[in-house]
Amino acid sequence: MHRVVHRRQLSPNVTLLEVEAARIAQIRRPGQFVIVRLGGNAERIPLTIADAHPAAGTITLVIQAVGKSTRELVALQPGQAIQDIAGPLGHPTEQIDAGHAVCVGGGVGTAVVHPIAQGLHRKGVNVTSIIGGRSREWVIFEPELRALGDVIVCTDDGSYGRKGFVTDALKDLLTTVGADIVYAVGPVPMMRAVANLTRPLQVRTIVSLNPVMVDGTGMCGGCRVSVGAETRFACVDGPEFDGHLVDFDELMDRLGTYREFEQRAAQCADGPCRIGLAAPTAA
Amino acid sequence: MSSALTPRERMKLDRQKMPEQDPAARARNFAEVNLGFPEQMALIEAERCLQCKDPRCIKGCPVKVNIPRFIELMTEGNIAAAAQSLLDDNALPGVTGRVCPQETQCEIECIRGNKGMPVGIGYLERYVADWARNHRDQLATSKAPPTGRRVVVVGSGPSGLTAAGELARLGHDVTVYEALHKPGGVLVYGIPEFRLPKKIVEQEVERLQAAGVKIECNVVVGRTYTLQELREQFDAVFIANGAGLPVFMNVPGENLKGVYSANEYLTRVNLMAAYEFPRADTPVLVGRRVAVVGGGNVAMDAVRTARRLGAEQALILYRRTKTEMPARVEEIHHAEEEGIHFEFLTAPVEVLGNEKRWVRGLKCVRMKLGEPDASGRARPEPIPGSEFIVDCDVVVVAIGTRANPLLTSTCPELKLNRHGNIVVDEQGMTSLPGVFAGGDIVRGAATVILAMGDGKRAARAIDTWLAAQPRPTPSAG
Numbered sequence: 163m164h165r166v167v168h169r170r171q172l173s174p175n176v177t178l179l180e181v182e183a184a185r186i187a188q189i190r191r192p193g194q195f196v197i198v199r200l201g202g203n204a205e206r207i208p209l210t211i212a213d214a215h216p217a218a219g220t221i222t223l224v225i226q227a228v229g230k231s232t233r234e235l236v237a238l239q240p241g242q243a244i245q246d247i248a249g250p251l252g253h254p255t256e257q258i259d260a261g262h263a264v265c266v267g268g269g270v271g272t273a274v275v276h277p278i279a280q281g282l283h284r285k286g287v288n289v290t291s292i293i294g295g296r297s298r299e300w301v302i303f304e305p306e307l308r309a310l311g312d313v314i315v316c317t318d319d320g321s322y323g324r325k326g327f328v329t330d331a332l333k334d335l336l337t338t339v340g341a342d343i344v345y346a347v348g349p350v351p352m353m354r355a356v357a358n359l360t361r362p363l364q365v366r367t368i369v370s371l372n373p374v375m376v377d378g379t380g381m382c383g384g385c386r387v388s389v390g391a392e393t394r395f396a397c398v399d400g401p402e403f404d405g406h407l408v409d410f411d412e413l414m415d416r417l418g419t420y421r422e423f424e425q426r427a428a429q430c431a432d433g434p435c436r437i438g439l440a441a442p443t444a445a
Numbered sequence: 446m447s448s449a450l451t452p453r454e455r456m457k458l459d460r461q462k463m464p465e466q467d468p469a470a471r472a473r474n475f476a477e478v479n480l481g482f483p484e485q486m487a488l489i490e491a492e493r494c495l496q497c498k499d500p501r502c503i504k505g506c507p508v509k510v511n512i513p514r515f516i517e518l519m520t521e522g523n524i525a526a527a528a529q530s531l532l533d534d535n536a537l538p539g540v541t542g543r544v545c546p547q548e549t550q551c552e553i554e555c556i557r558g559n560k561g562m563p564v565g566i567g568y569l570e571r572y573v574a575d576w577a578r579n580h581r582d583q584l585a586t587s588k589a590p591p592t593g594r595r596v597v598v599v600g601s602g603p604s605g606l607t608a609a610g611e612l613a614r615l616g617h618d619v620t621v622y623e624a625l626h627k628p629g630g631v632l633v634y635g636i637p638e639f640r641l642p643k644k645i646v647e648q649e650v651e652r653l654q655a656a657g658v659k660i661e662c663n664v665v666v667g668r669t670y671t672l673q674e675l676r677e678q679f680d681a682v683f684i685a686n687g688a689g690l691p692v693f694m695n696v697p698g699e700n701l702k703g704v705y706s707a708n709e710y711l712t713r714v715n716l717m718a719a720y721e722f723p724r725a726d727t728p729v730l731v732g733r734r735v736a737v738v739g740g741g742n743v744a745m746d747a748v749r750t751a752r753r754l755g756a757e758q759a760l761i762l763y764r765r766t767k768t769e770m771p772a773r774v775e776e777i778h779h780a781e782e783e784g785i786h787f788e789f790l791t792a793p794v795e796v797l798g799n800e801k802r803w804v805r806g807l808k809c810v811r812m813k814l815g816e817p818d819a820s821g822r823a824r825p826e827p828i829p830g831s832e833f834i835v836d837c838d839v840v841v842v843a844i845g846t847r848a849n850p851l852l853t854s855t856c857p858e859l860k861l862n863r864h865g866n867i868v869v870d871e872q873g874m875t876s877l878p879g880v881f882a883g884g885d886i887v888r889g890a891a892t893v894i895l896a897m898g899d900g901k902r903a904a905r906a907i908d909t910w911l912a913a914q915p916r917p918t919p920s921a922g
């Protein structure tokens with residue numbers, strides 16, 4: 163059992179939970195994730211380790227409520243517990259030792275970018291973070307990232323920072339200051355846009371992929387992604403890959419597997435199923 | 446020897462037929478197919494054993510269960526002693542009695558098979574094991590005094606569980622680390638409920654815990670701890686992390702939506718209970734026409750699962766013929782009864798998708814059998830120009846698994862063979878002193894009973910090895 167010791171609402175749908183996981187807190191490195199399971203018949207949910215406090219034996223998870231499982235997780239109050247936390251999983255982030263790194267975070271991805279920026283900062287790398295959200299209230303982790311270097315905030319509606327997408331700010335930065343490496347974490351379309359921007363400029367770009375996972379140990383292959391000509395399992399070979407080689411269209415498509423399933427299931431429930439997938443049997 | 450039957454009378458007894466759920470009903474539920482013998486039938490079946498002086502059945506069993514002995518004790522009415530005898534040879538008889546390929550191991554050797562049907566050894570084993578599980582209090586448990594030595598077991602499949610039980614019995618302090626949230630390995634995530642109820646595995650795990658074995662789930666060795674750390678913290682290590690890496694077909698379209706590895710499909714349904722969706726949170730695509738590629742036990746489990754989830758048509762695509770299928774005969778027979786379709790001499794060459802990238806079919810090629818290959822089975826060869834399309838909306842790839850490199854890749858000193866399996870000596874020891882390994886990680890995908898046999902042998906080898914090691918500090922115990 164892993165007790166929640168602290169909870170904070172970061173934006174309308176993003177919640178920070180600090181939970182007990184002593185071993186993981188000690189050894190995790192930037193870029194790694196855990197798989198959590200609330201208990202009972204709950205799903206196994208991959209979540210990035212946003213921060214860790216080895217002395218307190220806790221890790222920080224930053225969770226965007228998108229479906230049933232994440233909604234249940236963010237509803238936890240201090241004192242309540244998560245039954246299973248496995249990790250740290252995946253490879254740590256490939257880091258540079260000197261120079262200028264740009265960390266681009268979109269939405270909840272900003273929380274994933276944070277430990278990467280932290281790791282780089284500790285090594286003495288010059289870090290610029292470009293973070294974005296729909297509007298002011300959706301921008302998260304700004305103070306934490308400011309402590310590590312320059313921060314450029316972008317909002318879609320211009321209610322805070324620059325108006326526009328993070329890619330616009332990145333483009334300006336690359337043409338003025340330049341960068342030795344770019345880390346991009348956020349919605350798939352954002353990562354694809356960043357990769358498309360940096361590819362012609364030949365700026366190394368690392369993205370953190372979030373395919374649907376089950377075990378997180380390389381046992382099921384559900385998390386497979388195409389990188390270059392190869393099929394890789396994001397949970398054990400990643401989750402970070404060379405953004406210039408990732409097949410984002412396929413990732414985007416595969417992420418829709420169960421979204422469409424649920425819609426289809428709903429359609430099938432009120433009539434004969436015409437689309438090819440039967441509704442789940444209510445056992 | 447209380448039994449009054451003469452050999453002639455024994456020979457007259459017919460093999461008892463295992464009571465089963467009706468095929469039409471069971472094709473739609475997840476309850477166990479075989480219902481188990483009632484006492485009367487078990488005793489008749491036990492009487493069929495001729496108590497051979499030179500029992501061939503024992504030679505067929507990979508762990509040399511003393512088959513005539515436990516059967517004789519049954520016929521004497523001493524079921525507790527029968528259970529004791531069986532459990533001495535086999536730590537998980539409730540599992541092997543259900544999933545061992547008896548027809549190619551103990552039963553194929555049984556003398557009664559020469560004329561008619563062999564003794565139903567597996568069914569009897571299951572009967573005695575089920576009795577034992579419900580009458581733990583009537584069984585003596587022997588346990589050696591604590592040795593003060595700490596042993597860690599990596600993986601809680603049949604190999605790890607067997608080793609843990611044996612090590613605990615020998616007085617060692619045993620910890621099992623399991624990557625998933627539930628112990629049991631393939632017994633819980635792979636083999637479906639309708640063949641092996643999860644309750645049985647749970648009870649076996651509870652029994653081990655009661656015997657002092659500590660089981661810690663959610664520990665991924667190679668990530669949470671390195672093997673090196675385990676070597677420092679424990680006096681010996683047993684690695685039994687299985688062969689869980691799914692093999693894909695490497696054909697175009699394999700990443701379309703609706704293509705699963707058998708591991709993912711079965712894990713979603715068994716471990717995560719997707720068959721109860723939405724009461725369980727993990728979904729699985731049900732599909733109207735599910736095509737399972739492969740011909741082993743895994744393929745059979747996947748296709749029968751598809752049927753139970755509600756697929757209108759569930760079919761097996763296998764590149765050889767029925768005779769070459771590696772699946773257990775009983776499973777093939779049960780599958781046929783449940784309305785599973787079989788396409789033999791068929792190999793997929795491409796997964797076809799619709800405009801939304803959902804699976805719509807498999808482009809296949811017909812095969813013909815050629816010369817025998819290294820395994821002695823006829824090698825399938827494609828017939829040019831024989832392409833045809835199998836309509837389906839879910840594809841499950843069940844063409845094998847390999848060693849998962851997660852652990853081994855983090856410990857380069859561990860000697861592996863070219864398939865990535867850990868190399869061990871006759872004692873089960875790896876290239877690292879004090880580190881032993883067994884089960885599928887050593888053999889490649891094999892069987893439950895072989896994995897268990899490795900666990901038991903390694904436990905004894907670890908015991909011997911530990912006894913020969915000097916104690917680091919006198920206070921260590």
Ligand SMILES: Cc1cc2nc3c(=O)[nH]c(=O)nc-3n(C[C@H](O)[C@H](O)[C@H](O)COP(=O)(O)OP(=O)(O)OC[C@H]3O[C@@H](n4cnc5c(N)ncnc54)[C@H](O)[C@@H]3O)c2cc1C
Pocket residue numbers: 195205207208209210211224225226227228229230231232233270273274371372373374375401417418419420421
């Ligand atoms: C390595 C990794 C790290 C991650 N880190 C974080 C994190 O730090 N914080 C965070 O909030 N989320 C993170 N995610 C995503 C998170 O795991 C999913 O949002 C979660 O599994 C959705 O579960 P659900 O039951 O709430 O939603 P579901 O009901 O399963 O799905 C709701 C919607 O989200 C989509 N979806 C399902 N699974 C995923 C997924 N893996 N990624 C994106 N969309 C998905 C579905 O298609 C559906 O439309 C990470 C994912 C991975 C693979």
Ligand SMILES: Cc1cc2nc3c(=O)[nH]c(=O)nc-3n(C[C@H](O)[C@H](O)[C@H](O)COP(=O)(O)OP(=O)(O)OC[C@H]3O[C@@H](n4cnc5c(N)ncnc54)[C@H](O)[C@@H]3O)c2cc1C
Pocket residue numbers: 379544545546599600601602603604605622623624625628629630631632635636664665666667685686687688689711742743746773849851852883884885886890891892893894896
């Ligand atoms: C669907 C299916 C059906 C089968 N049917 C039969 C049958 O009918 N009869 C038969 O005899 N055999 C059958 N088999 C084969 C049999 O199940 C295996 O040979 C057997 O389970 C191997 O046992 P094991 O203990 O070596 O490994 P597994 O049972 O694979 O257990 C390994 C365990 O180690 C854990 N693990 C892996 N990596 C790590 C790590 N790094 N750290 C911690 N833990 C880890 C895994 O999560 C797993 O729990 C079947 C296999 C499958 C997949």
Ligand code: SF4
Pocket residue numbers: 505506507508509510512535541542545546547550551552566567570894
């Ligand atoms: S363990 Fe398997 S092979 Fe051995 S006697 Fe039992 S059923 Fe037969």
Ligand code: SF4
Pocket residue numbers: 493494495496497500501502503512513554555556557564566
């Ligand atoms: S070979 Fe058959 S008849 Fe003979 S002892 Fe074994 S089970 Fe009994």
Ligand code: FES
Pocket residue numbers: 374375376377378379380381382383384385386395396397398
């Ligand atoms: S999540 Fe199963 S292999 Fe990656």
